[in-house]
Amino acid sequence: MLQLQLLREHKDHIVSALKKRNLDAGPMISKVLELDEKRRSLQSKLDTTLAESNKLSKEIGVLFKSGKPEEANPLKEKTAELKEASKVLGEDLNATSEALTQELYHIPNVPHESVPDGNSDDDNVEVFREGKIPELKKEALPHWELAKKYDIIDFELGAKVTGAGFPVYKGKGARLQRALITYFLDKNTAAGYFEVQPPLVINEESGYGTGQLPDKEGQMYQVQANDLYLIPTAEVPITNLHRGDLLAEKELPLAYTGYTPCFRREAGSYGAHVRGLNRLHQFDKVELVRLEHPDSSYEALEAMVEHVKDILRELKLPYRILRLCGGDLGFTAALTYDFEVFSTAQNRWLEISSVSNFETYQANRLKLRFKDKNGKSRLVHTLNGSSLALPRVLAGILENYQTEDNITIPEVLVPYCGFDRID
């Protein structure tokens, strides 16, 4: 969530920046400032009451010690009154603070100045494109038919066990998945990311920390008996590793990578675009998470983009990079680059990575700070990105690398697979 202090000091600037999201945040922010005003006034009254009460208690203590307990009685009566007053003030204060927090939860992050205007994904701006789009014969197949032809992914079988959107990878398909995961992790650790295997189930605090809660619980699978959620992305458990931390400046940056399955209910998705691997309820992803000094977070973002580019180059997949417009930008992000691979047989671009800087938005919720040179606590910047989301990379490989009688494995993956074609 946004920092109160910034809202107080730069309200107009923030309201105007949030217009890029097609949001008039003016009323919400006014409400926040109003609640903040009220909160501080209550806090101040409560403080005064408590200060007086503390003072009297000390006097009572002195009277008892000096053997004059009867003189303490009038003071005791006074403290009882103060206690009653502070109870009322305290309750009011808590309610006000809670209302303030709730209001803040519903204000999205301020877009970075480079975020383009726009309403939907049609308005995202392509900033880079690379890789040759192969020319396929007209009998080229989309990946779900290739999956059937070579018997490497079984959607019906997964539907039997669980439901639609939970495929079963088989034989060389399963091995190719495993190869991709290992390859991605190797690339990431070689670039300095520290590998972790986080829990796949998270508690409410973690959901609030990275911004999945409140309001987006409908996108996550819930474990009702325990108030837990299946992770929609490794971003959640990995970023929350440092929830509540006060880091030393020299500990920054912290860079993590981790492989996890991701679980998404994808309520509201339908139609041809969700066929095959295009949109799943369970999919594998290798994630990057960085905690950065505010001064260097945008350099880090660019470095993450370069890193993902490097992987796609090695895989020799045609891809492009989009800068998300204000209307398509995620609630918690300040700037996001989406990577899309071209799926030749479907003749469409598929999102395979999303690389974002959240600046202090998550850190403020996470209470994730570092101590700077002057000994002051400051919020870190959090960033994350996929490197990469497996199913659509797999779709891209199957479709772009198909020949008449096999699928050729990209050279860089051959050592990981142990075979060079699927036939």
Place this chain on the structure above:
RNA sequence: GGAGGAAUGGCAGAGUGGUCGAAUGCGGCAGUCUUGAAAACUGUUGAGGGUCACACCUCCGGGGGUUCGAAUCCCUCUUCCUCCGCCA
């Protein structure tokens, strides 16, 4: 699942009703010494709110209670540890 024990500052760890936001050690920061570093020595060092700055308030796992007064007593929840049971 059963029985016990525990949770204190970045870390370790004292503290069982008032003078405790909290000893001590380590770590951090600054300085002295040194060509530089290390060592040694000296000083300093929790977080949040609030204030121009002070004052002041809150925080000893979370929540509630007893008391004029709670890190300290009571209730409750969570987590961790030990032992037993079950089990990959």
